[in-house]
Amino acid sequence: MVAGVSYVGPDFDPPQPRRNRRRALTVAAAALVPGALLGWVMYEAVGGPGDGGASGNAAVRPSKAPADTGPTISATNDDKPPGPTPTPTADSGALKGKVVVVDPGHNPNNFQHTAEINRKVNIGTNWKECDTTGTSTNDGYTEAEFTLDVAHRLRTLLQKQGATVKFTQDGDRSWGPCVDERAEIGNKAHADAVVSIHADGASAGQRGFHVILPAKVNAGAANTGPIVTSSRALGERIAGSFVRATGSAPSNYVGDGTGLVTRKDLGGLNLSTVPKVFIECGNMRDTKDAAQLTSGAWRQKAARGISEGIVSFLRG
Ligand SMILES: [Zn+2]
Numbered sequence: 001m002v003a004g005v006s007y008v009g010p011d012f013d014p015p016q017p018r019r020n021r022r023r024a025l026t027v028a029a030a031a032l033v034p035g036a037l038l039g040w041v042m043y044e045a046v047g048g049p050g051d052g053g054a055s056g057n058a059a060v061r062p063s064k065a066p067a068d069t070g071p072t073i074s075a076t077n078d079d080k081p082p083g084p085t086p087t088p089t090a091d092s093g094a095l096k097g098k099v100v101v102v103d104p105g106h107n108p109n110n111f112q113h114t115a116e117i118n119r120k121v122n123i124g125t126n127w128k129e130c131d132t133t134g135t136s137t138n139d140g141y142t143e144a145e146f147t148l149d150v151a152h153r154l155r156t157l158l159q160k161q162g163a164t165v166k167f168t169q170d171g172d173r174s175w176g177p178c179v180d181e182r183a184e185i186g187n188k189a190h191a192d193a194v195v196s197i198h199a200d201g202a203s204a205g206q207r208g209f210h211v212i213l214p215a216k217v218n219a220g221a222a223n224t225g226p227i228v229t230s231s232r233a234l235g236e237r238i239a240g241s242f243v244r245a246t247g248s249a250p251s252n253y254v255g256d257g258t259g260l261v262t263r264k265d266l267g268g269l270n271l272s273t274v275p276k277v278f279i280e281c282g283n284m285r286d287t288k289d290a291a292q293l294t295s296g297a298w299r300q301k302a303a304r305g306i307s308e309g310i311v312s313f314l315r316g
Helices: 021-029 033-045 053-057 070-075 108-112 114-118 143-160 179-188 225-246 287-293 296-314
Strands: 099-104 120-122 127-129 164-167 193-200 210-214 260-263 276-283
Touching (some): 108 114, 108 143, 143 193, 143 296, 193 225, 210 225, 225 260, 225 276, 225 296, 287 296
Parallel strands (some): 099 164, 210 260
């Protein structure tokens, strides 16, 4: 999740991913300017970018340490294909010379550094917490652990295509980085694409993924004008391939079924000078979504969906 925004969306039964896959595909393929704009308008109408100060870190620290969450530990290797390493595809090397920055949302150690991550940083349009703890499933599988796992899988897939992959953090620092530094890492790397990986902390019954695109902002250090169009193209490719790879439907609570949401309140997007999107892979607080998010096999599909979207974007 990002910034502790609480969503209030339409209340209807989420579609079954398998049965409605064709529909979901169509929806994502049609994830276009009007639809996404509609989604954004709707989002703004139901509460806006509630920059709720301390609420950004309101996620309750899970009662269990990540190491106690059985499913996640045992699931890490359950997606390895049997037999020998697959033969490289004809596309191998397609991303040679391309730089992709992967931004695993939050940091597993943020829970121990509340004061540091609550420090406000300037995101151009306003001031916002340096970073947040993120959310977790009801069983205590943290978003920070999820984002790192998907990021590792994504890195492997992108490197197979020849890309140079850089992380903003790898659970190897005591907290953060702050959102402004996360943006700066992509900028300084002159990244061809940046994706920030998250999972949401919405209400039970709210399901599905959404990709967050930068709105056009020009305030202070934020000037997204040059990256709005390219970021949208990146986000549309990722949304489409995420549907195909995972069978997940676009969010049923934001984005009006497009799987795309435009926001102007995220420092990681506002301060980016290179094409960048966020993806909320699912809702950790919904038990059906959580069953997917805690599955290593599903996370591999998620990584593949994101990877294929990036490849598609970078190859034009
Ligand atoms: Zn998050």
